[in-house]
Amino acid sequence: MMTQGDSVSPHPEPIEGRGETANxxxxxxxxxxxxxxxxxxxxxxxxGVSKFYGSRIGCEDVSIDIWPGEVVAVVGESGxxxxxxxxxxxxxxxxxxxxxxxxxxxxxxxxxxxMGEAERRFLMRTDWGFVHQNPADGLxxxxxxxxxxxxxxxxxxxxxxxxxxxxAGDWLGRVEIAEDRIDxxxxxxxxxxxxxxQIARNLVTxxxxxxxxxxxxxxxxxxxxxxLDLLRGLxxxxxxxxxVVTHDLAVARLLSHRMVVMKDGRVIETGLTxxxxxxxxxxxxxxxxxxxxxx
Amino acid sequence: xxxxxxxxxVSKSFTMHLRGGVRIPVVEAVHFSIEAxxxxxxxxxxxxxxxxILKMVYGxxxxxxxxxxIRHNGALLDLARxxxxxxMAVRRDTIGYVSQFLRAVPRxxxxxxxxxxxVQRGTDPETACRRAAELFARLNLPEKLWELPPATFSGGxxxxxxxxxxxxxxxxxxxxxxxxxxxxxxNRAVVVAMIGEKKADGVALLGIFHxxxxxxxxxxxxxxxxGFAPQKAA
Numbered sequence: 043m044m045t046q047g048d049s050v051s052p053h054p055e056p057i058e059g060r061g062e063t064a065n066x067x068x069x070x071x072x073x074x075x076x077x078x079x080x081x082x083x084x085x086x087x088x089x090g091v092s093k094f095y096g097s098r099i100g101c102e103d104v105s106i107d108i109w110p111g112e113v114v115a116v117v118g119e120s121g122x123x124x125x126x127x128x129x130x131x132x133x134x135x136x137x138x139x140x141x142x143x144x145x146x147x148x149x150x151x152x153x154x155x156x157m158g159e160a161e162r163r164f165l166m167r168t169d170w171g172f173v174h175q176n177p178a179d180g181l182x183x184x185x186x187x188x189x190x191x192x193x194x195x196x197x198x199x200x201x202x203x204x205x206x207x208x209x210a211g212d213w214l215g216r217v218e219i220a221e222d223r224i225d226x227x228x229x230x231x232x233x234x235x236x237x238x239x240q241i242a243r244n245l246v247t248x249x250x251x252x253x254x255x256x257x258x259x260x261x262x263x264x265x266x267x268x269x270l271d272l273l274r275g276l277x278x279x280x281x282x283x284x285x286v287v288t289h290d291l292a293v294a295r296l297l298s299h300r301m302v303v304m305k306d307g308r309v310i311e312t313g314l315t316x317x318x319x320x321x322x323x324x325x326x327x328x329x330x331x332x333x334x335x336x337x
Numbered sequence: 338x339x340x341x342x343x344x345x346x347v348s349k350s351f352t353m354h355l356r357g358g359v360r361i362p363v364v365e366a367v368h369f370s371i372e373a374x375x376x377x378x379x380x381x382x383x384x385x386x387x388x389x390i391l392k393m394v395y396g397x398x399x400x401x402x403x404x405x406x407i408r409h410n411g412a413l414l415d416l417a418r419x420x421x422x423x424x425m426a427v428r429r430d431t432i433g434y435v436s437q438f439l440r441a442v443p444r445x446x447x448x449x450x451x452x453x454x455x456v457q458r459g460t461d462p463e464t465a466c467r468r469a470a471e472l473f474a475r476l477n478l479p480e481k482l483w484e485l486p487p488a489t490f491s492g493g494x495x496x497x498x499x500x501x502x503x504x505x506x507x508x509x510x511x512x513x514x515x516x517x518x519x520x521x522x523x524n525r526a527v528v529v530a531m532i533g534e535k536k537a538d539g540v541a542l543l544g545i546f547h548x549x550x551x552x553x554x555x556x557x558x559x560x561x562x563x564g565f566a567p568q569k570a571a
Binding site: 109112268270271274295296299300312313314316317321323324325328329332 | 351399421444445
């Protein structure tokens with residue numbers, strides 16, 4: 043029974059940004075001195091991922107590839123399933139059906155939900171990052187800023203105290219936290235500083251893939267702009283792949299290359315970020331874009 | 338030399354789902370190709386679809402039907418059907434774009450904005466910034482602005498940042514959307530000279546210029562977009 047007044051079928055096919063894969067494969071730049079395009083294989087590949095909470099749909103039949111070095115924004119309103127999807131592909135929430143494959147550093151493709159718990163945890167601590175909306179969920183609030191960053195480093199085998207402290211100090215600088223705050227606890231930090239510290243903690247291990255859940259949610263706009271700019275710089279410099287969940291289309295525009303629009307647990311449109319925002323095709327995407335307030 | 342860009346039988350309409358699904362046709366059966374070392378100019382009155390065509394070629398607007406074939410790294414690629422990541426690769430390596438307005442990013446300096454396309458292609462940031470500075474000097478952008486974010490610049494100043502950003506690379510295809518709309522005569526002349534150099538380098542340019550004098554100065558060929566107006570009966 044449809045309650046909306048539109049004539050769209052309840053499960054429309056998602057609008058693919060620009061066609062299917064029927065075209066000839068992209069050739070690599072041929073010896074012209076340019077860096078090769080990001081490796082021609084996805085880093086993470088989710089297929090047919092669904093999550094049901096009892097009879098309620100969290101997300102349904104979502105397939106998505108994340109390629110090295112690309113930032114993908116997942117947008118949609120509260121309850122659209124974007125956080126459920128993020129948790130499902132980052133092994134924080136077991137999907138009801140579907141698979142999530144990840145290309146390990148040695149090139150092996152592994153099914154994340156067939157990995158042992160220890161291996162999965164190691165992956166999360168080293169090759170991945172997860173930036174929570176609330177920094178308190180991603181930080182240890184009662185140990186020093188330096189230890190918050192250094193702790194992650196130790197998970198990768200670093201043991202030399204001086205080196206760890208130096209690297210932590212370096213990372214605090216990169217996220218614009220004064221070095222003399224290294225021994226302070228995040229409890230004494232402002233919201234924006236805590237969020238920057240959480241980012242440093244995640245990036246210090248040189249991850250290849252970072253998940254972010256509303257990283258700028260709950261911050262003042264001025265603090266938000268600074269954080270976005272910082273993220274943008276770091277992502278480009280480090281060549282990170284990022285999946286960022288946001289309800290803020292301006293954040294998506296600024297940070298992401300590609301966008302995935304979700305509604306009622308389903309993907310309804312995907313494509314290049316500027317294409318989706320400037321020429322939205324799905325009715326719901328048009329509604330979202332037309333609802334942006336112009337400052 | 339192989340043709341760098343072919344637009345073949347392209348149509349575009351907007352469907353406004355929030356307005357009861359009304360369909361607004363924009364252009365129909367657009368077809369043209371551009372040559373290396375030439376500047377083709379899209380002409381016609383406002384609202385005829387010139388910018389839409391440019392945006393489709395850049396992958397910013399979706400294409401309903403038809404093909405946009407681009408020679409990218411030695412192979413032909415249909416931009417109308419390409420995946421998002423392929424469009425990104427084409428933008429990085431093959432198609433440059435000078436947009437009408439600059440989408441400013443907070444806190445990023447004008448030099449870094451202009452240098453970015455080079456940095457994305459692997460040039461070291463220092464060299465890229467030096468190149469951006471040369472272009473700024475040539476476009477008479479006051480040096481005290483170079484290190485500032487362009488958000489607060491005047492229209493003409495922002496446009497010069499945009500021009501530098503578009504001209505800094507050696508993309509084989511360069512799209513120009515009214516690059517001189519807010520420039521004075523002296524700076525317009527600089528842009529005309531820069532377009533001439535691109536042609537000499539074998540770049541294929543496709544542009545929109547409202548200024549008739551400027552159009553005369555740069556155009557090798559005029560593509561009349563009124564010929565692609567949608568048929569009323571459709």
